[in-house]
Amino acid sequence: KSKVFIAKKIPREVEEYLARYCEYRKWDSDEPISRAQLLEEVKDIEGLLITGGKIDRELLDHAPKLKVVSNISVGYNNFDLEAMGERKVLGTNTPSVLDDTVADLIFGLMLAVARRIPELDRFVKEGRWQKCSDEPFWGIDVHHATLGIIGMGRIGEAVAKRAKYGFSMEVLYYNRRRKPEVEESLGVHYRTLEQLLQEADYVVLMTPLTPESTGLMGPHEFSLMKKNAIFINASRGETVNEEALIAALEKGQIWGAGLDVFSQEPVDPGNPLLKMPNVVTVPHIGSATAKTRFAMAMLAAQNLVKALQGEVPPNLVEELRV
Numbered sequence: 001k002s003k004v005f006i007a008k009k010i011p012r013e014v015e016e017y018l019a020r021y022c023e024y025r026k027w028d029s030d031e032p033i034s035r036a037q038l039l040e041e042v043k044d045i046e047g048l049l050i051t052g053g054k055i056d057r058e059l060l061d062h063a064p065k066l067k068v069v070s071n072i073s074v075g076y077n078n079f080d081l082e083a084m085g086e087r088k089v090l091g092t093n094t095p096s097v098l099d100d101t102v103a104d105l106i107f108g109l110m111l112a113v114a115r116r117i118p119e120l121d122r123f124v125k126e127g128r129w130q131k132c133s134d135e136p137f138w139g140i141d142v143h144h145a146t147l148g149i150i151g152m153g154r155i156g157e158a159v160a161k162r163a164k165y166g167f168s169m170e171v172l173y174y175n176r177r178r179k180p181e182v183e184e185s186l187g188v189h190y191r192t193l194e195q196l197l198q199e200a201d202y203v204v205l206m207t208p209l210t211p212e213s214t215g216l217m218g219p220h221e222f223s224l225m226k227k228n229a230i231f232i233n234a235s236r237g238e239t240v241n242e243e244a245l246i247a248a249l250e251k252g253q254i255w256g257a258g259l260d261v262f263s264q265e266p267v268d269p270g271n272p273l274l275k276m277p278n279v280v281t282v283p284h285i286g287s288a289t290a291k292t293r294f295a296m297a298m299l300a301a302q303n304l305v306k307a308l309q310g311e312v313p314p315n316l317v318e319e320l321r322v
């Protein structure tokens, strides 16, 4: 049996599945594993199951037998793809199973910011009911507004469906590659990034983190947005120039923001975004429902097992396909 290290807590059933095929050790704490500990654990393993730890040259140097790294996440910006490619280490992710769950959270954030749900929730609980239905606390409609999706992947499509069918929204998108098939099936419209930012009432950023998408939203981009627009980020913190987002909110260049991700995670308690009533935050939990996290862990385990059996794992990331 191949030796595997499980670097994150996973459901018992998933462990039982893995036990049938591999010999494994696991990280059993709720605290994330330290880098030093991880480097120690990978010395003799062929398979690694992980969420988000950097898989770079240093780690690969510590893991001469490593054949596959299976990420329990759809994003794989933690992979140094060049280094993994050179050393013929496979990398897999968990697409599809989380699309609807993340899209639900994105709508939750849109609604929460637009209808000021957390702010007004606090008012009710503090006994300030009387004041909070007056004009200064009115929100913005989601239904029939224009949504701009940056990054029309599977999650982007799930967001577009909710917007079209559930909220009668007009949906615009910007993507590296134009997608006529999605335009046809969902009735969404392609725009350049600048056009999208100028037209959208809601801007949802849902692009993978790559060198091209790093800092995609900067001062210029925020300056193009409407004053009444709401910005949502559920991708990675690094896709946004956070200083520029803070400045745009402080200057009233945009109306509010809903954030699942930050430039630094856990977010620094002193981050000005945390003091703004028009910013709704959650701690990187886009995919965090019991059902979806289970499905992600199981899919990651299946990818790992397939790779260790010498087969092409179903979710080998495209950059590492030969």
Ligand code: 8YV
Residues within 6 Å of the ligand: 051, 052, 072, 073, 074, 075, 076, 098, 284, 286, 287, 288
């Ligand atoms: C991960 C995510 O589980 O799938 C992704 O890309 O961001 C999440 O679903 C996350 O990395 C866990 O912290």
